[in-house]
Amino acid sequence: MQNDNAMTNAGAEQEDKRTTAKVSGEFVTIVAIFGLTIAMILASRAISPSFGSWSQVETILYLSSFLVFCAFGQGLVILVRGLDLSIASVITLGGVLTASLMNGSNEGLIYLVPMILGACVIVGVVSGIGVAYLRVPPFIMTMAVGLIVYSLCLGFTRGTPRGYPAPLLSDFMQGKFLGVPAPVYLLLVFVVFGTVLQSYSAFGRKLNAVGNNPLAAYIAGLPSGLLIVSAYAVSALCAGFTGMMLAGYASGATLRMGDSYLLPSIAAVVVGGSSILGGQGNFVGTVGGALLLTTLATILTALGIEQGWKTIMEGGVILLALIALREQSFAFLRDVFGKRG
Amino acid sequence: MKLTKIAKALALTALIGAGTQVVSTEEASAKTKDGKWLIYLSLSYSGNSWQSEAANIVKALAATPPFNETVELVEVISGTDPQAQISDYESMIANGADGIVSFPISSTALNRVVKRGCQEGVLFFMYDATVTEQCAYNISYITSGFGENSAQALVNALDGKGKIFLSRGVPGNSVDDRHTNGAMHIFNQYPDIEVVAEYYSYWDDRTTQQETAKALAAHPDVDGIWAQAGEFGAIQALLQANPDRLVPMTGENSNGFRLALANPDYQAKGIDGVSAGSPPAQSGFAFKIMMEILNGTRDALPEDQRNIEYPLPWVPGDAVVLCEGDKFEDGCNAFPDGKVPSSFVTEVFNPELLPELSLTSALEGQPTPGAEIQPLPADAVKAAPNEPGINCRQCEAPADLYHLTKIEPTVQP
Numbered sequence: 001m002q003n004d005n006a007m008t009n010a011g012a013e014q015e016d017k018r019t020t021a022k023v024s025g026e027f028v029t030i031v032a033i034f035g036l037t038i039a040m041i042l043a044s045r046a047i048s049p050s051f052g053s054w055s056q057v058e059t060i061l062y063l064s065s066f067l068v069f070c071a072f073g074q075g076l077v078i079l080v081r082g083l084d085l086s087i088a089s090v091i092t093l094g095g096v097l098t099a100s101l102m103n104g105s106n107e108g109l110i111y112l113v114p115m116i117l118g119a120c121v122i123v124g125v126v127s128g129i130g131v132a133y134l135r136v137p138p139f140i141m142t143m144a145v146g147l148i149v150y151s152l153c154l155g156f157t158r159g160t161p162r163g164y165p166a167p168l169l170s171d172f173m174q175g176k177f178l179g180v181p182a183p184v185y186l187l188l189v190f191v192v193f194g195t196v197l198q199s200y201s202a203f204g205r206k207l208n209a210v211g212n213n214p215l216a217a218y219i220a221g222l223p224s225g226l227l228i229v230s231a232y233a234v235s236a237l238c239a240g241f242t243g244m245m246l247a248g249y250a251s252g253a254t255l256r257m258g259d260s261y262l263l264p265s266i267a268a269v270v271v272g273g274s275s276i277l278g279g280q281g282n283f284v285g286t287v288g289g290a291l292l293l294t295t296l297a298t299i300l301t302a303l304g305i306e307q308g309w310k311t312i313m314e315g316g317v318i319l320l321a322l323i324a325l326r327e328q329s330f331a332f333l334r335d336v337f338g339k340r341g
Numbered sequence: 342m343k344l345t346k347i348a349k350a351l352a353l354t355a356l357i358g359a360g361t362q363v364v365s366t367e368e369a370s371a372k373t374k375d376g377k378w379l380i381y382l383s384l385s386y387s388g389n390s391w392q393s394e395a396a397n398i399v400k401a402l403a404a405t406p407p408f409n410e411t412v413e414l415v416e417v418i419s420g421t422d423p424q425a426q427i428s429d430y431e432s433m434i435a436n437g438a439d440g441i442v443s444f445p446i447s448s449t450a451l452n453r454v455v456k457r458g459c460q461e462g463v464l465f466f467m468y469d470a471t472v473t474e475q476c477a478y479n480i481s482y483i484t485s486g487f488g489e490n491s492a493q494a495l496v497n498a499l500d501g502k503g504k505i506f507l508s509r510g511v512p513g514n515s516v517d518d519r520h521t522n523g524a525m526h527i528f529n530q531y532p533d534i535e536v537v538a539e540y541y542s543y544w545d546d547r548t549t550q551q552e553t554a555k556a557l558a559a560h561p562d563v564d565g566i567w568a569q570a571g572e573f574g575a576i577q578a579l580l581q582a583n584p585d586r587l588v589p590m591t592g593e594n595s596n597g598f599r600l601a602l603a604n605p606d607y608q609a610k611g612i613d614g615v616s617a618g619s620p621p622a623q624s625g626f627a628f629k630i631m632m633e634i635l636n637g638t639r640d641a642l643p644e645d646q647r648n649i650e651y652p653l654p655w656v657p658g659d660a661v662v663l664c665e666g667d668k669f670e671d672g673c674n675a676f677p678d679g680k681v682p683s684s685f686v687t688e689v690f691n692p693e694l695l696p697e698l699s700l701t702s703a704l705e706g707q708p709t710p711g712a713e714i715q716p717l718p719a720d721a722v723k724a725a726p727n728e729p730g731i732n733c734r735q736c737e738a739p740a741d742l743y744h745l746t747k748i749e750p751t752v753q754p
Contacts, residue, residue, distance in 0.1 A: 048559040055582075059558040063551060104679065159393025160704060162682050174581055181581075250547045250577065252682055256389065257547050301552055302559030304538045307512040 026282055029273035033288035036321065037295050044299045051302070058181055064294035065187040066249075068287055069242040070261050071268040072194045073235030075286045078269050079198070079211045080231045081278030082131055082138035086146030087239045087265055089153070090120050091258030094243025096153050096161045099253040104164035112166075117240050123149055124236025128229030142232075153255060161253040165244075173248035183245065194283045207231055211279035264293055271321050292321060377413040378635055380628075381433045383426065383443035384418045385470075389545065390595075390684045391570065392444070394703045395468065395621035398689060399442055399628045401702030406713050408632065423450035430454045433463070440464040440631050442624065445472050448515045448731060464634065466627040469619055470516055471648075471732045478647040479732045480627035483516060484725040485653035487618050488523025490747040491591040494615040494657070495565050498589035501752035502533030503564030506556050508542045508549055508592075510569045515731055516619075517541075517569065524567055526743040530754040537563065542571045546595070546684045550574030550581075557582045566590035570618060573597035573683050576607075587611045593618030594654055597683025599675035603661035616656045617747070620688030621703070623651045625695045629717055638716065648732040650725035654688045655747045667700040668692075676700075693718055 041060070045052035070087050077084040097116040102109070123145060130141040153161075164170070175182045198204040209217040210224045218224045242261065247253045266276075272289030274281030296317055300310045382399050384392060396416065403414040417433070419426035423446045431454055433441055441458070445451050445467045452474040455465050459476035471479040495505065507524070510517035528534045538556035542549035549571030557563065557578060565588050566575050572592020579587050587610040592598050599616050601607050630649070633639035656674050664673035669690035676687065681700070689703040694717060699709040727736040 044559075050561055051559055055561065056558040059554055059582075063554060099682075158705060159396070160390045160682065160685065162704075164679075164682075174577075246547065250550055250574065252546070252684060254389065254545060254547050254684060256543075256545055260548065298555040298558055301540050301555040302538055304536070304540075307541055 026273060026285070030282065030285050030288055032324075033272060033285065033292055033321070037288065037292045040292075040295050040299065044295075044302075047299065048302055051299070056298070058184065060291065060294050060298055061184045061187060062181050063298070064290045065183050065190075066242050066246055067261060067264055067268055067290040067294060068187060069190065069245065070235075070239050071265040071286050071290050072190070072198075072283060073238030074265040075269045075272075075274060075281055075283060076198065076207060076231040077138070077235045078266070078274055078276060079207050079278055079281045080228050081211055081214070082228065082231065083142065083266070084127070084232065084235045084239075085139065085142040085262065086123065086127055086149060087235065088258035088262040089146035089149040090123055090236050090239035091243040091246065091261055092153050092253070092255055093123065093149050094120055094240035095247040095253035095257050096157055096243075096255070097240075098165050098169070098244045098247040099161055099163040100157070102163065102166040102169070104167070106166045106168045109166055109168060113244070116244060117237055120236045120240025120243075121233050122236075124233040125229055127236070128232030131232065132225040132228035150255075157255065159255070161255060164252055165247045169244070169248035170251050173245060183249075186245075191283070191287050194287075198281070198283045203230075208279065211281075213279070264290075267318055268293055271318060293318070375413075377411055378439045378632075379437060380412055380414050380631075381438050381441045381443075382414055382416045383429055383433070383441055384416065385426070385444045385446045386418060386420050390682070391544070391619065391621055391686050394686055394689050395444065395624040397703050397706035398621060398625040398695070398698060400706035401708050402625055402628055402695075402697060402714065404706075405697050405708040408714055409708070411636075412632070419446065421446060423447040427451060427454050430458060434458045434461050438463050439635060440466065442466045442468065442628050442631060444468060444624070445470050448472055464631055466631045468623040468627040469621075473730065473732060473734045475644050475647065475733065478627070478630070478642070478649060479725070480623050480630065480649045480651055481725065481732070482619060482623060482651040482653055483519055483731060484648070484650050484728055486523060486743065486746050487593075487653055488520035488525075489527050489743045490523075490653065490655070490745055491615055491617050492524035492527035492567055493745055493748050493750055495567050495589060495591050496527060496531055496534060497748065497751045498613045499534070499565045501531050501754070504535050504537045504560060504562065505565045505567055506553065506560070506563055506575075507536055507539040508553060508566060508568035508571065508575055509539065510541065510544045512541050519728070519731060520569055523743050528567075531752075532754075542569070542574070544570040546571050546574040546597075548574070550578045553578035554581060564588055566592075568592040570595070570686075572616075573601070576601050576612070585610060589613040591615050591617070594620065594656075594686050594688040595683060596676055596681050596685045596687050599656060599661050599687060600678060600683075602656075602658035603663075603675070608658065613658060615658075615748075616661075616687075617654055618688075619686075620651065620654050620691070621686050622689050622691045622695055622698075625689075625698065626651060626691070626717075626721075629694070629714070630722065632714075633717060642722075645733075646724060648725040648727070650723050652723075653747060668698070694721055 042052050074084050094116060101112050127142050127145045130136040131138045172182050206222050206227055209222060210227050214224050246257055268289035269286050270276050272285030296314060300313060384396055402408060403412045417429050419429045426446045441463060448471055451472050455472055455474040455477050458465060465477035467477055467479045469481055471481050509521055537560045540552040540556060542552050553575045568575050568590060570593040573595045587607055591614045594616055601612060602614060602616060634641050661675050662673040664676050669692050690698055696715050697709060697712040701707045702709055726739050727733045728738050729736050
């Protein structure tokens with residue numbers, strides 16, 4: 001912070017202006033992405049009369065919650081200039097451990113839940129150490145760790161994951177409270193918690209600093225290595241948590257249960273306005289990205305069009321959203337209108 | 342795909358090991374040094390219950406006396422890329438394989454290497470999926486009409502009208518195409534049957550659940566679901582959307598689905614249907630035929646007659662019988678809740694063709710204690726009809742390709 005002040009003083013007014021523009025740009029991105037999602041939901045009424053209804057919103061919130069959980073961790077890793085490709089495997093690990101250790105009983109849940117999540121955190125710590133201290137590129141490190149974890153799951157289950165999650169967990173994931181699926185409440189709590197952690201806590205600000213300029217953060221006395229490791233640990237924790245929730249949702253685990261979350265978790269972060277190069281990001285935007293992707297998938301499934309067209313449209317919309325929601329695009333528009341005015 | 346690399350590394354080690362063993366093999370009988378048949382089990386990928394069970398069956402049989410003395414089995418996992426399986430086949434042929442039992446990844450891409458292997462005297466036995474190269478044996482239920490029969494069962498349950506979902510398999514896969522074409526042949530005859538959503542569930546429970554949930558958001562009033570493997574996920578999605586309403590549906594052979602069909606609570610909520618589809622037991626059947634040919638107790642078939650049909654399992658809700666023990670005995674066809682996971686594919690057993698197997702065989706790949714390999718019944722092998730692109734290249738499909746074998750229409754179009 002000392003440095004910042006010094007720079008602001010030196011750069012005088014111009015620095016101030018840039019900061020204001022940056023904050024408002026982020027805000028506009030978030031408003032735009034949520035606006036786009038709501039517009040899509042409303043417009044989907046044209047496809048089916050049941051669309052645009054509260055129950056559709058419920059379904060979208062429900063299904064997107066899994067993506068939100070794991071995208072939060074992915075967002076932190078991307079924030080510190082990394083990438084977590086082990087997410088799919090760690091989701092599977094969380095799910096497989098949940099099903100096999102709980103084995104259909106509520107007994108010992110107090111120990112089992114921390115144990116399962118702890119196992120996942122260890123995976124994250126290993127990735128983090130590789131990236132931060134052994135200087136292995138994040139892409140390679142997390143891919144290798146993911147491979148190893150997946151193979152361990154395969155060996156452990158011999159291809160057929162057995163057991164069931166605790167009835168308490170299944171009941172929670174499949175239950176409703178005041179007419180709304182219980183996981184939707186969990187999602188809301190998670191979003192508040194995640195936003196505070198990433199944008200308003202000392203931990204989050206330090207991660208931001210490391211992502212912005214690792215060298216500067218190091219000189220400023222931040223334990224950047226430790227912070228990077230912790231980002232990977234949180235990511236693995238979130239992925240394990242996602243796996244646990246998914247196992248509760250499906251009343252069991254499969255070895256491929258994490259596969260469909262890896263790329264969307266990265267897409268949600270980037271569509272939500274974070275920079276893939278790190279140093280800039282906001283969890284609310286990521287949540288918006290996850291909602292947008294899930295809404296899109298829901299509508300495309302209901303359209304009943306050919307699979308090829310479906311994936312083309314999915315890719316197209318992600319690309320469009322990314323281009324349209326970039327700050328530069330807003331800045332460009334501002335410039336154009338500014339010149340005219 | 343992740344698994345593939347490690348599996349390949351392991352397989353390579355195994356191949357090198359096997360290679361050193363067959364160097365000094367005599368030409369007449371291409372056996373390994375210690376007098377065993379060298380058999381490769383070539384899989385697509387591991388990681389779902391079906392693939393693992395099919396592989397475990399072969400492993401269990403190979404460890405059952407007398408095969409434990411006469412067979413050396415090497416497992417190789419090729420992933421989902423046909424190119425990888427081609428090079429794996431090449432290595433197996435080079436290593437002097439006597440036979441290859443395989444789940445082929447593509448029905449056409451493997452033809453050339455299979456042909457080459459046949460010329461070197463390797464026996465190819467494909468299970469479940471097929472190849473169009475005529476020198477390979479195809480042991481498959483695919484021609485037995487899962488699509489059309491299950492579609493007719495759904496039409497009957499719906500009285501010929503209603504909105505339905507199609508929960509399909511893997512896009513572009515010939516098995517998925519065959520099933521769906523058969524089903525649409527029936528559905529198209531009934532103008533009051535309306536397919537309101539069609540989605541790919543990748544033969545996976547969880548994907549089916551999420552995709553069905555998405556489709557239900559648009560069509561909560563759906564009247565029926567025609568599903569391929571993964572069907573248990575569709576039931577969970579229905580219950581999630583409305584705990585009091587189920588609809589008639591057809592699907593494959595998961596234990597969860599069979600239990601649901603027989604569950605009186607679920608029946609009261611509206612479930613009604615048939616469990617049919619792909620049996621992992623095909624792999625064991627293929628392996629046993631191959632061993633009988635190798636051992637000389639069965640004659641090899643002429644090249645254009647090597648398509649063998651595995652009978653279609655067909656279990657309506659009222660025919661579900663729970664097994665007391667670890668086998669299909671006394672006509673039972675499902676296991677009690679908690680004994681196996683709901684995604685467990687029940688059709689690993691076949692009391693006539695594969696009496697050697699029990700639950701441990703399917704789940705762990707271990708032989709059943711005390712079991713011995715029994716010869717196949719004399720009438721076990723039935724020819725499969727030609728289906729161009731599936732089990733032959735330049736051939737004509739019979740005119741009555743989609744004729745019903747398991748069920749009669751109760752409603753006329």
